[in-house]
Amino acid sequence: MAKKNRETLKNYFKNGSLPSEDSFGDLIDSNLNVIDEGFDKSVEEGLKVSALGDSGKLISFFKNIPLRNPLWFVKVDPKTDNLLIGNPKNENAFSLAQDALADTEVSTEANCPAEKAKVGINKKTPEWELDVGGVVRAEGRIGISDKEVAADGKWHRITDALTGCHAFEVMAGVGGPKKAGKYALLHAYALNTYNPKGWFFNLFNLKKRIKPHHAYYRSMSDKLKLRWVGENRRYFLELRTNSDYGDDIWIKYSLTKLWFDEEMKESRS
Known part of the structure; x- marks a missing residue:
């Protein structure tokens, strides 16, 4: 028939x-037959679609129905249950995955076990929250940016208590009152492995150096400065201005995490 x-x-x-x-x-x-065609509609769930056979395809989009190949399609990967959007030339153009977290991590709703969503571009199985199999073009990039500390010449912590191995990229800027000529920018990489201490064991802080790049307008006293501080293996990253910029002046900064295997577990098979 x-x-x-x-x-x-x-x-x-x-x-x-x-x-x-x-x-x-x-x-x-x-x-149409609900069972044979693989879709239904309900008040609670709206349009319900299931794949027929082993292809996992849910929807295909054609320029004209008689054409043999679709322009785009949506499918569920039978092995991983990832949702894939693709075309005949690139079956993994866009993917969505759900990664279960550890039992100790819970969502904010009803203390239910939480899951991490992952988005992939040109990746069938994304490994990170956004995993791109290609080149990313952007007008800019920024870390966690809704941060500020007082530009009062005192040291201020810009991380929580850390232990293990960490690497950060820091971008910070501050400007004084109008017409004061006090401006400074700081871009730095800060690395630390279990916070080695001691004047002999960590001579000149060579084992946990911070590599800064500075720009400032008037005086070196306007510059921004970073340091590691802490006791034993518990430590913090701190930021300050070299001088007091005045009341109600704030250092704005963004912090980008660059390393995620804090205990180097991935190095041990």
């Missing part, structure tokens, strides 16, 4: 026509 268009089906059942068994078969095959 084959699916027929409406005009053909109407001709089967015109006055004076004698529909055959095949005619009724074509009529049935040309109508």
Whole structure:
């Protein structure tokens, strides 16, 4: 049996026509069946779609139905349950994955086990929250940016208590009162591995150096400065201005984390 268009089906059942068994078969095959077609609709869940067979495909988009290949399609990967959006030339153009967190991590709603969503571009199985298999072009990039500390010449912590191995990129800026000529920018990389201490064991802080790049307008006293501080293996990253910029003046900064294997577990197989 084959699916027929409406005009053909109407001709089967015109006055004076004698529909055959095949005619009724074509009529049935040309109508939708919830079970056979793999979709349904309900008030609670809206349109429900399930894949037929092993391809995992849910929806295909064609420029014209008679064409053999779709322009785009949506499918569920049978092995991973990831949602994939692709085309005949790139089956993994866009992917969505859900990664279960450890039992100790819970969502904010009803203390239910939380899951991390992952988005992939040109990646069938994304490993990070955004995983791009190609080049990223952007007008800019920024870390956690809603941060500020007073520009009062005193040291201020810009991280929580840390332990293990960490690497950060820091971008900070400050400007004094209008017409004061006090401006400074700081870009730095800060690395630390379990915070080695001692004048002999960590001579000149060579084991946990911070590499800064400075820009300032008037005086070196306007510059921004970073340091590691802490006791034993518990430590912090701190930021300050070299001088007091005055009341209600703030250092704005962004912090980008560059290393995620804090205990180097991935180095041990």
